[in-house]
Amino acid sequence: MRKALLTALIIAAAFALGSTPGSADWCGASDADNWREFASLYSAGSPVVPGRPTVYVLGAPWCPVCKQAFKGLQVRRYGFDARFIPVLQGGKARHVEQLLDLASDGTPQSLARVYLQDAVKPGPLSAEQRAFIAEIQLLTDLVLEDRFKRPGKKWGTPITFIFRQGIEVIHGQPNLDGIARALNSPPPQLPASTTRRFISAPVAPERSLAAVPFAKRDNVRLRILPDRTALSALCIARDQGAQAAGVVTIDGENWIVFKPYQPDTHLRLYGLAADFDLVKN
Numbered sequence: 001m002r003k004a005l006l007t008a009l010i011i012a013a014a015f016a017l018g019s020t021p022g023s024a025d026w027c028g029a030s031d032a033d034n035w036r037e038f039a040s041l042y043s044a045g046s047p048v049v050p051g052r053p054t055v056y057v058l059g060a061p062w063c064p065v066c067k068q069a070f071k072g073l074q075v076r077r078y079g080f081d082a083r084f085i086p087v088l089q090g091g092k093a094r095h096v097e098q099l100l101d102l103a104s105d106g107t108p109q110s111l112a113r114v115y116l117q118d119a120v121k122p123g124p125l126s127a128e129q130r131a132f133i134a135e136i137q138l139l140t141d142l143v144l145e146d147r148f149k150r151p152g153k154k155w156g157t158p159i160t161f162i163f164r165q166g167i168e169v170i171h172g173q174p175n176l177d178g179i180a181r182a183l184n185s186p187p188p189q190l191p192a193s194t195t196r197r198f199i200s201a202p203v204a205p206e207r208s209l210a211a212v213p214f215a216k217r218d219n220v221r222l223r224i225l226p227d228r229t230a231l232s233a234l235c236i237a238r239d240q241g242a243q244a245a246g247v248v249t250i251d252g253e254n255w256i257v258f259k260p261y262q263p264d265t266h267l268r269l270y271g272l273a274a275d276f277d278l279v280k281n
Helices: 031-040 064-075 093-103 110-116 125-148 177-183 194-200
Strands: 022-028 054-059 081-087 157-162 165-172 211-215 220-223 232-236 246-250 253-258 269-272 278-281
Touching: 022 031, 031 054, 031 157, 054 064, 064 081, 064 110, 064 177, 081 093, 093 110, 093 125, 093 194, 125 194, 125 232, 157 177, 232 278
Parallel strands: 054 081
Antiparallel strands: 054 157, 157 165, 211 278, 220 232, 220 269, 246 253, 253 269
């Protein structure tokens, strides 16, 4: 596991099969709020219909249980929409290409190619887009390893998120019939797939920043992309400072760029500039 230069308050959440997390767990927020961020990652599957429950499945292209879950969803129509979030979690070169297919396409047809046909459709991705998807995938793996760490085990796919009044997290084979029976309350609002937007509109190179940022409050989040709904990776305490790599402006908001991971100094995280005091060098 790569060591973060930032001293982050990251508390691993341990979930039993089908358990419902309760109060504040990580970075001053409830589990439901924290896990909801995963819906902002690129995903593939049936279109999300407003007002219908949505189930998200973290699944690797090579994962046999993920394939079984997808096949089960093809057999009958359930009362929920299912989206698969592609993660690599190991795999071989072929699986990397399948992940790129799922990340760039996102349609039910892309899932069928990967999970039913074990195939891949080469997409018109540029080298820059492929590098972006690879970077986001590696960051997602790092977040997952921290969030889903369980004693004596590494995290594995599938992991199923059931969004309702709270949230349930299921490790391993999901019971689709049981999920359908449980989803009888209005679903919460989920973020759009903000990650997919950056495939076609990449983040511009950062501008220099001649200052050291210090968090103005506790529980300041560093995210994998410069977007308020993007997945959080690190949680910063009040008055904690860190060396910044620069700053970018997205939709009129300034985001400070950090590169906290060693040896992967190309991996970037973003903190909203408004959450930091800047002390000039």
